[in-house]
Amino acid sequence: MASVIGGAPELRDSSRGERPESDRLLADSVAQGLVRFDATGQIEPGIAERWIVTDEGKTYIFRLRETLWSDGRPVTAQEVVAILKRQIAAASRNPLKPYLTAIDSIVDMTPQIIQIELSYPRPDLLKVFAQPELAIIRLRDPAGTGPFRIAHRSRYSLLLTPVRELNRSPDETPEKAPEDNVRLIGESAARAITRYAARRSDLVTGGTLRDWPLLQIAAVAPNNIHLDPAAGLFGLAIVRRDGFLATPENRAALAGAINRSALTGAFSPDWPVTEQLLPEQLDSATAPALSQWVALDQDSRRRQALASVAAWRRAHLEPLQLRVALPAGPGGNLLWARIGADLLAIGIQPERGAADDPDADLRLIDAVAPYDSARWYLAHACAPCNEAASQAIEAARVAPTLAERATAIAAADAAMAADVTFIPIARPLRWSLVSLRLRQWQPNARAWHPLNRLRAAPK
Template structure:
């Protein structure tokens, strides 16, 4: 029986509530989690959850997506934001050996080193050096102020993990390995009840499963799991085939980028006018409403000013009606074809698998056909002219949006984004970001379509689960009686 067929058959069971007993079972959409390694990229949801559960950085995210202590029990910011001083708490690696300041500095240096595969390394270039001040205190010195540094340090990709031989510092340990590891709360020397920690309580354990969305939904519908994490637009339509209670379906107010990166800058896509024609041809309201209710469309890169000195740049075509936009796009296609001897325009669009992606392609493909372009859907790892970007912002800076959208960009836009990165003060940085927003808007390297759609299925027993803009739900912040 296929996973989708099982999902339909098991859905009526969702009418009954899962009892609040035993291990918490979490299905994360993606490949089964592997031995934790924060340096490996890209990391899927199961791997990120496993790393976040068994290792932690200086700080981490709580249930609401806010900063809470990790290995650092407290911190201060001095010198106008140019220095972060962290006092480390008493911590232990997986083998019981104590965490030392020298080890912490060494692991952070490795993650941020030039040539690191860590996807966050390009956004940490403001870190000048990390030094040990005392056995319990380290200092992160910057060459440029970065007010959102803590949000970067809280990401699972910056968890402090000693792969060999001792693993991370918790808050969980892997009690049983395999394709669905069992996680058990780690002994914490900072807690006041050390004896109580030695008592095994199954409700504190977490079983982490990585699997396809259809199987994860079927498992939840059968009351065999407590949470499905990592849902996106690609899998959202599967929920329509079930009777899962609406109260169990949770949608995060995620912020980030969802749209098409223009990978090729040759042929029809060589000029901003042609790239803009593609952007204005797509009816975003029709596209988003066909996939999920209340999914927010987007026609600009920045959702808000954030740390920019100006308002978000808006493409000129947003002042036109949808019919006027398509007429203009069709005229641009016809003009290019005439200039190039009637050559046909074919564009390869890289999209993930899943019914939501099929609906997305149907709307994009229809829009391109309507203006005289022949589309072709290809896998995400294939050569393409356009490629879907679906990313939640790791921190709240306009520079992240512009740098992520500007891949690739023209020379002027790239220089403007780089100038924003190197700005020596926050005031100058805000002005440079505004200039970069204008330059990227003029270059048109990216076609915004919507804001990221992130959803979870959550059983009533997980009372601490909270929707948040990071769309991140730590496994140690699901039940009210766990730490």
């Protein structure tokens, strides 16, 4: 039995908008894409059995394997092309659509072969296609191709049965083992943790910072709690560039005032901090750029912030207030306590807003990167950024060669570091509760754990 933090899972089409984690896990389980993620977060075949990438990542050719819809009809390339076109259409609200703008055409070459042509090189596109938002879901009687199918549905849970059992005759079907079927439950973090602590489930997945403090009061053994080395952004976007936040110097003072070690340590000693926007070089032409405040020790950062705030208050003869948009929940409360204390310590009156507060000066970005391109980090953190960075980010999107793309990315990174557009704090905090018998579970940078990779391999 597996619990995913979120509402009751439903199989929905991603062109209709963003979905909760429970829906994403269900889609990955019963409606794989052209490719999918394995237990380590690497690419493995989905409905495509093999593929080639040519022309610096401008042409992708997929050969589909023989597979069936839930009603027994064979899946054809024509159907898959129509579904993919729906996800990138003008009216689509698929959250991955902004990362698919380079796609020029999707055509079925034969009943088993699909060719995707791009206007600009994207050698990292396979990891986008592996996301559950691009699972191949048929709209009529929504269904997919496995690796599971829905055997029974109740109000809050689904019983998932491996496709291999449904495709075999009774004489060919091996004797059932407890791990063959999976009951997937979508529920709140509190309920999921309580269920796990009572030994009524083997897995809780989809955990974030928002609910982490609940683990500290739950009777769960430490060796069952696992953190993913999630790649992505966790930090404060500067969404209002006026008042105190109008200058790079003041933004740098604010960035340096955050005591990252104390903040992450309040959650877990295993949660690593970061002081740079890009986690590594990725597809940039240079190593990640660093803002000048990074070279200072914590005491020097605090003194610089105190001086900047004092100078602003003398010039404006009024208190300095900043509104921070943070998520609700116990994790959001703990995060607010740490950030609020750091702001108070340098003379800023902090105010807390909801995650979607339109009047916020600062807003938490907590997102796992869907693929490994530096441009994702830059575009996601630019909320907003200066003209030089914006132009470089756009130049990277439309660059005709990988070398030009890498140069534009490096320029955008340098511009954002100098402008102090974003305040990096740590990697995204993603956690799971994992039974010791689920030996196939592995931490990974995607923080994604396919249900079919938790089970023993079929014999």
